Amino acid sequence: MTTPNTSSFTNSSAQYRCKFNEDFKYILLPAGYGLVFVVGLVLNITAMYVILFRIKHWSPNTIYMINLTVCDTLYILTLPFLVYYYADKNMWPFSEAFCKLIRFLFYTNLYGSILFLSCISIHRFLGICHPVRSMQWVSARRARLVSVGVWATVLVFQAPVLYFSRTRNAGNELVCHDTTSEELFNHFLVYSSVVSFLFFVLPFLVVLVCNGLMVQKLLEPDSVGGPTSQRSKKKSVKMIIIVLLTFMLCFLPFHLTRSLYYCFRHLQVSCGLLEGSSIAYKVTRPLASVNSCIDPILYFMAGQGFRRSMTKKVRQGQRIEKAKSLSTAL
Template sequence: MNFSNGPAALNETSLYSCRFNEDFKYLLLPISYSLVFFFGLALNSMALYIMAFRTKRWTPSTIYMFNLTVADTLYVFTLPFLIFYYAGANDWPFSEPVCKIVRFLFYANLYGSILFLSAISLHRFIGICYPVRSLSWLSTRRAKVVSVAVWACVITCQAPVLFFSRTRRHRKVRVCFDTTSPELFDEFLVYSSVISVVMFALPFMVAMVCYGLMVRKLLEPSLASGDDKRGQQVAAHRKQKSVRTIVIVLMSFMLCFLPFHLTRTLYYTFRYLSKRHPEQVTCKLLEASSIAYKVTRPMASANSLIDPILFFTAGQGFRKTLRMEPKKDKRCISECADVTLMTQL
């Protein structure tokens, strides 16, 4: 198969050669990244301000959400570099270290978000399905330990990105590779595949199982006494809100992360096959997978918008901490623990 890149777009498969028309990304990516930068910076800054200066009592959920917002904010600050890059038709105007940092922060935010959302899922699962035990299992100290472990895992697992990411002169432009240089692609493919399984597929399955069990638990009939109608109404309302929150989180999980990983896997697979078995992959198939992958990249970036929106719309427990300290009622340890943990994101 004789591949050759056209002048309209430079693709990282240029070593193997196919003429790709990717002019769309020079409009799609700068516009989408600009929107994510503008709204993401405003929303995440507001969320950080509320958590840092207006939240009186930090819960484990607050700690997870704070770390999630920090990851989103760090990524948002890298977007101006990508906006200039793609608006300039793949001409990287900055140094190679900046290219490495930008690519590293993208994946650090991506997998940091996935792991912190998984931690939130496990936290909610324990709080809803085991409300009494959760009083001793869930603590701010343990949440801090988990957060440190998540950051250590993310930094360690994404450190190879700093090696694989690099720049190179191609014709009249300087490219900042989204993956790596063509001669290192096989090694990068092995690394990327392992990361996708360990840091996306497994956490995604954990979150799905946790939320499935939580929905079943929340849909069970209330055990409250029959004469306590107001208590039943409040519990039912809070359960409905928790179910809606679960649906929103799962939808954001699947809309932002799942399409990106599926299209990226297809693109990497076809790209590998086009090198090893060129007769099995046509240029049109390779181009279609490349376009699909690039279209889903802004969807993955949009997670930086969804996380603070979830904080503002579903974090009822957070909003209460802005007004008053929660009153403790010794008569309802189990039920109060259940309700409190259900309403915290």
């Protein structure tokens, strides 16, 4: 039941005028984050071990993969603090500086993961759709430069989180803001909207386009190859579909419900509507974390097969180009 809390914050936004029954989040968020922490940590450490100690020559895909694994691991390492915080019913036991750090690391590595997923999709797109020309564009050195650029960009754009994140005494609670304090919320809304557009909407469009073109290319009839080639194509198509579904199920609901909740707070809508958007946002928050468990399975396990497929296509393309050159010369 939602009731106005008129005894305090009389001139505040709807978030502070309304009192929500959010007991569900004290079970949902610790359970969700706790499960992701255990499963995701094991999978990502395993993937990191194999990449560091079992792969001798790093391809561009491997470089993006190790950066993605680092992002996911650092993201996962912030979850135990949030598990403790929500299990203790919004009682932050640490300092405000540590609250800022946890929120900063949480979002930095979340958006770092999205960007490196986009880099991997672009790399796979070039290898499948432009196997010969991509040899001039794709190299381990360029992948390292792109990775450095991704880290620098994410760190710069997430730095404001260190300013916006605050702690606040709220009755018997010491809240570590996921957003910011009341007086800074309008500024935070602008910042959050820009970050969501640059680091989710644009990468999501890139992933959709790249994977869509890859499916189209893989489904084209190919005179070269036999049953093995066809099975490999079908497997690649299935994996691309899983990538798109994962992106849409993990990141899209989180960003949609968060944006809706923030807008409703800004517009000071009715308490019932605001509570509904708040519940939807909190339900989708663990979904964004699940991606950290899927990444090492989806990309690393398919890495060797993808490299073999890409090498085969490159060699095939080189033979075709060579045959064309010979025919022209004759």
